[in-house]
Amino acid sequence: DGGITQSPKYLFRKEGQNVTLSCEQNLNHDAMYWYRQDPGQGLRLIYYSQIVNDFQKGDIAEGYSVSREKKESFPLTVTSAQKNPTAFYLCASSYTLAYEQYFGPGTRLTVT
């Protein structure tokens, strides 16, 4: 089945630790995205990548980093510099930047 997978579904970390969230897609999409969702709010864009080895900052990139070494994978690292990392993180992909985005199931990150 084609789709977007994010693992794990729930992630717990201690404050001060970096943590990496996984996002994999087998849809042959060129573009991938990371969003953050806080309770009762819409999604905000963290980073996006339109092609391998290229990525751009979104609206709230501070405290996050990404890599795009393979077309299928776009991992997000939440660094210790992110002031409020506890949130729900959604990964998305699209055929190209001009096409609709399709979302993965998300990862709930809790930092204590």
Next chain:
Amino acid sequence: AQTVTQSQPEMSVQEAETVTLSCTYDTSESDYYLFWYKQPPSRQMILVIRQEAYKQQNATENRFSVNFQKAAKSFSLKISDSQLGDAAMYFCAYRSANNAGNMLTFGGGTRLMVKP
């Protein structure tokens, strides 16, 4: 910058009835796309319907239809014959057609409850 506003934090509808969710947006652009996404309790975002601003005809997908009023910058979603599975958060989203980053701007969401 574009903004998207959903003025109804919560709505409820009786099963089999019709409900309309409101969305307004602010933009100075003439060419753009509008979307409605559904987020059920599983929290996965599902694309419900899409509207191109240059099209006058309102988009329809089965029981879901939109009322797109470009001059008023309004983009409401009508759900007909509501089903229990329609209960979810619904997000309205905007994307510029000239946006090199394909960035979506989301509204704050409307929680839809369906009563049996």
